[in-house]
Amino acid sequence: MGLIWTIIIGFIVGLIARALTPGKDPGGFIVTTLIGIAGSLLATFLGRSLGWYQVGQSAGFFAALVGAIILLVLFRIVRRKTY
Template identity: 55%
Template sequence: MGIIAWILIGLLAGLIAKALMPGKDPGGIIITTLIGIAGGLLGGWLGKVLFGVDSIDGFFDLSTWIAAVVGSVILLALYRLATGGRHAHRHT
C-alpha cells in the first residue's frame, strides 16, 4: 500500500478508536491520524506475531481494518495513560 492509503487508514482507524473510547484528548486530528497509522502497523505486527496471519494485506481487506483499529485503540489507551495528568488548565 502507498503512503496515501496508510494516511487514510490511519485517519479512519484513529477516528474509530476515538469513537470506541470517547473522551477529551490533546492533539486533535494530527495526533489522531498518527495514532491510527502507528496503530495499523502495531495491529499488523501483533497479528503476525500472535496469530501468524498477514493482517496488512490490502486497503480493502477486513483484516487490515481490524488490525488498524485494534492497534489504534491500544495506542490511544497508552497515549491517554501517558498524557492523562498533563492537561493544561489556565486560570484567569
C-alpha cells in the same frame, strides 16, 4: 502498495478510534490520526509475526481499530500523568 494501504486504513481507523473512545482527547486531529496509523502498523507487524498475515498484506480493519484504541488509551494515560 501495502504500506500505503496501511496508512490509509490507519487514518480512517484513528478517526473512528477517537470517536469510540470516551473522554477528552489530549491530542488534536493530527495526533489522533498518527495514533491510528501507528495502531494499523502495529497490528500489521504483530499479525505478520504471529503468522496471521503474509508479507505484503496489511492488517484488517478490526485489528487496526483495536491497535489504535489501545495506543490512544495509552497515550491518554501518559499525557495525563505529565500534566
